[in-house]
Structure formats: structure tokens, C-alpha cells
Amino acid sequence: MRYIKEYLREERNQGWRVELRKSVKANERTDKVRVHMPEADPLIRNKNTEEVNKGLEIQQAVLEAGRCLDCANPTCIEGCPVGINIPKFVKQIELKDFNGAATTLKETNALPAVCGRVCPQEIQCEASCFYSVSLKKDPIAIGHLERFAADFERNNGNMSVPVLEKPNGIKIAVVGSGPAGLACAGDMAKFGYDVTVFEALHELGGVLKYGIPEFRLPNEIVDVEIDIMKKMGVKFRKNFIIGKTLTFNDMREQNFKAFFVGSGAGNPSFMNIPGENYNNIFSSNEYLTRVNLMNAANIDFDTPVISGKNVAVIGGGNTAMDSVRTAKRLGAERAMIIYRRSREEMPARVEEVKHAIEEEIEFMNLQSPVEYFADEKGRVNKIRVQKMDLGEPDASGRRRPIPIENSEFDIEVDTVIVSVGVSPNPLIPSVLPDLKISKWGTIVVNPETMQSSVEDIFAGGDIVRGGATVILAMGDGRMAAAGMHKYVSEKVKIN
Ligand code: FAD
Ligand code: SF4
Helix, strand or coil, X not given: CCCCHHHECCCCCCCCCCCCXXXXXXXXXXXCCCCCCCECCHHHHCCCCCXXXXXXXXXXXXXXXXCCCCECCCCHHHXXXXXXXXXXXXXXXXXXXXXXXXXXXXXXXXXXXXXXXXXXXXXXXXXXXXHHHXXXXXXXXXHHHHHHHHHHHHHCCXXXXXXXXXXXXXXXXXXXXXXXXXXXHHHHHHCCCEEEEXXXXXXXXXXXXXXXXXXXXXXXXXXXXXHHHHHCCCEEECCCCECCCECHHHHHHCCEEEEEECCCCCEECCCCCCCXXXXXXXXXXXXXXXXXXXXXXXXXXXXXXXXCCEEEEECCCHHHHHHHXXXXXXXXXXXXXXXXXXXXXXXXXXXXXXXXXXXXXXXXECEEEEEEEECCCCEEEXXXXXXXXXXXXXXXXXXXXXXXXXXXXXXXXXXXXXXXXXXXXXXXXXXXXXXXXXXXXXXXXXXXXXXXXXXXXXXXXXXXXXXXXXXXXXXXXXXXXXXXXHHHHHHHHCC
16 A cells, blocks of 8 residues: 655644544545536537536535645645635535635635636646646646535525624725726725725626626626625726726715726737728627627627627637637537647636537637638628748747748638737726836736825736736735725825
């Protein structure tokens, strides 16, 4: 019988590590295979909006948590951008203390049900798990366990309103209701502030609602979190564009003492190639927003989105996967990804690519559009595509795509969705001349406090980082709340 004693502690003195494993036969754990997340049938789900991942059953979650080796120096925590105490919550699941696990998660992550579903775990926490790093085996399914604990708490009606400090009556404005804004608003409410979130759209949640589709992140999960925040006293104003409906000076006059800008990076990029303005060529932002928020999948609605039969999505990120899988669900016979690098370089979560392949999405890697053509009514009907090779790594660390001469060929399409990147929303930077902006259009902040060059304005999420991730946006929101609390306590309360 093999023992991996060097990786296991003889004694545990932390209170939560109640189970001493003095002579755990580590191979009994490491020999177990990772528990598979149940999924909807790919050829049925690609025609509806039901959630693809079904969640672990209790026995499955306990079994998976039981694979954890209780490492003496756990490395997984370092892989999580917000430093969740992963060994602790996994142990709580193994001991069937599911609500305790949810409480542990919420110490550092306000939206565990969201992050458990959409974090790129394979390059974050799970990449740092001892199984991945040293044993070269499948890591503990940290994301799936996180989702399990958060869903257990929600489904059993155990979600509680956090304890708040005594109200101090000081007004704080949060611009944008995406993960950065929600995380900041939640923490400021806990500190006792009078928080109002202003959202430009008619729905709350930012990309969690207008971008990520229902089959990956059901809206209900985001709404439950927003309802808790309402119970905490956070006020929400929809259809409210800061910089247009009200300026920052208007809000200062209304006695708001500090601002958090979490306005995201919703400005789509295009490739600027000939024919890109033809009809039925969308940005992924427009396409997903229309389907997710404006009922555009419904043909009887005022502004239905085109349900193309031959749909090409240009790009290889999460947004591209969401767009192509949405097009498939809206009836595309041929839904394809055209991506200029190979599968290994795709920035999309590995699970999304796997799910897309199962759903009969076609992948045309190492290819890039060079021109679009249209019919007599100006509707796109053909893409000219050039084949690519991979050269040396570029600044992103990924191998640079190099066009292969005379390799062009044409593909018939009736819809194209361009998903080649986003840039920060320019409105707020444009109305605040004293706000320091980078050459990429992001707001420059002090990374310790998230304070901008305008002292009462803090910022975080995609407006600071460019297109990033949900968990990084939330981490920024929380850091900004701490910075803002310090600023307001020192400058405003005292004066
Ligand atoms: P957002 O979520 O963009 O929220 C900004 C909000 O501010 C919006 O609601 C906007 O309407 C509002 N706003 C803007 N300007 C104003 C104004 N002037 N006044 C009032 N309100 C304003 N990340 C992952 O980690 N995993 C994934 O699987 C993943 N998938 C993605 C799929 C898609 C389709 C997209 C687009 C992104 C995805 N991302 C994913 C990235 C992630 O969603 C973002 O990094 C994250 O949402 C950024 O959060 P945020 O709060 O900074 O901005
Ligand atoms: Fe992993 Fe994301 Fe959860 Fe952190 S928040 S433990 S990175 S899934």
C-alpha cells in the first residue's frame, strides 16, 4: 500500500480541520477519478435554453470533496484571485456541512453560485491544485463544488441577509450593476452606507444578464443575489445613464460623497475589413444583448434577431462560444467558429469549447476572414477566409498567427457575428476631463485602493482592466469598497 506521507500532515491544529488523517492512505484518495458533472443531452440542449450543467448531487459532491488530500501547504488558494479558503470549504462539504461551506465561500466571494459556473477554473484554482501541479491528474472539481454549496444554500432557502453596521446616512453611488458594481455595493452597504446603484440598461446584472446566456448562467441566480442586496437596503435605479441622465456634479449636489465606476467594457471591436458593414453582420454584444434582454429570439416580438441558417462567429473567446451556441439554439443548421489560432490558444473556458463541440458547432481554426460579400439587398452571403500558420509567441504569450499566401477560399453564410474583443465604455471617461485614462481607454487607478485621479471616484472591473473575468471584477469592487470606506471615513465624516 502506497502512502504519500510527505504531502499529508500528521496533525491538524486549525479548528476547522477536525478530521485528523494521521495515516491516511493517500492513494485511496488519489486513485479515485474526478466525479463527472451531469450534463443535459447535447443534441437536445442545443435546441433549448436549459442549463447545460446540472449540478452535483449531494453524494457526488461529498465523494468529490473526499478526493482532497488536505495538503499541509495548499497551493489552490493562490490560484483563486480572491483567495477563497478552498481547503476549508471543500472539507466542510466532505463533512456534509453544506451551509458552512457556503458561508466560507461568501467570506471572500459575494457570488459563489455565479463563479462556480463561469470562472475559468482550469487556469485559476484548479490549475494550482496539487493533483494538477504534482500528480498530473484531474484536479479537485473546485468550481463544481463551489456551485454545489452555493446552490444548496439557495435551494434550501438558507440564504441570509448579511449583518450590517449601523446606518451612517452617507450617500454612495455605484455606476453599473455588473459584478464589479454589485460587489462594491454589497460591501459598502455592510459598512453602513446609503448605497444607490445606477444602471444604464433596463435589467440589472451587467454581462451576467446581457452577455452570458441562460444555458450557462440562469438569470434567476443573479436575481436572487440582487434581491438579497435590496434587503440590505441597496437601492437600484435602472435606465439611468450616469454622464447623461445625471452628471457627476449633479450627483455631488445631491449629496453623494463618493462614486464607484464599474461601467464595464461593452464597446465592441471590429476587424475593419472590406464589407464589414453589410446587413446581418453583428457584434457579439449586440447579438447577445438582443437575444438575452430584448426577447429577440421570439419571432413575434417587435425586434426579432435574424435566425440564420449558416452562421459564422469570428473569434475564440467565451463571447464567441456564447454567440455560436446561441445561434445553434435559434435554429442554425451550420454554426461555425472561425478562429485565427489553433484550439490550444483559444481564450474561451475549456468546458465551453467542449460543450460547443458536443453541440455540433463546427470549428474552423487557423483561419481568418479577409472580406465579406453581399447579395443585391446588401445582406452578407459569403466570407472570404485566409488560412493561417502559427509563428513565434506575441506579447500575449500565444503563438502569432501568420497568413498563408494564396490560401483564400469562400464560405457561404447568411449571418456573421464578430466577436474579436471589446474596449471600455467611453462615456464616463469622456465626461470627466480630470480623469486619468490609459492609452487603451481604461480608467487609471491606484491598484491598492482603486481610487482614480479624481479623489471621490473609484473604479474597477472591465473599465479598469479591459475585458477580464467576473471574479477579477468582483475582487476589484471589494477592494474599491475598502478604499472608499477609508477615504469617506477620513475626508467626509470628519469635515
Ligand atoms: P459589466 O458586467 O460589463 O457591467 C457594467 C454595467 O455598467 C453594465 O450593466 C452597463 O450597462 C453599465 N453601465 C455602463 N455605463 C454606464 C453608465 N454611464 N451609467 C450607468 N450604467 C452604466 N468572465 C468569466 O469570468 N467567465 C465567463 O464565462 C465569461 N463569459 C463571458 C461571456 C460574455 C458574452 C461576455 C461579454 C463576457 C464574459 N466574461 C466572462 C467576462 C465578464 O463577464 C466581465 O469581465 C465582467 O462582467 C466585468 O464586470 P464589470 O462589472 O466590470 O462590467
Ligand atoms: Fe476557483 Fe473562481 Fe471559485 Fe476562486 S472564485 S475558487 S478561482 S472557481
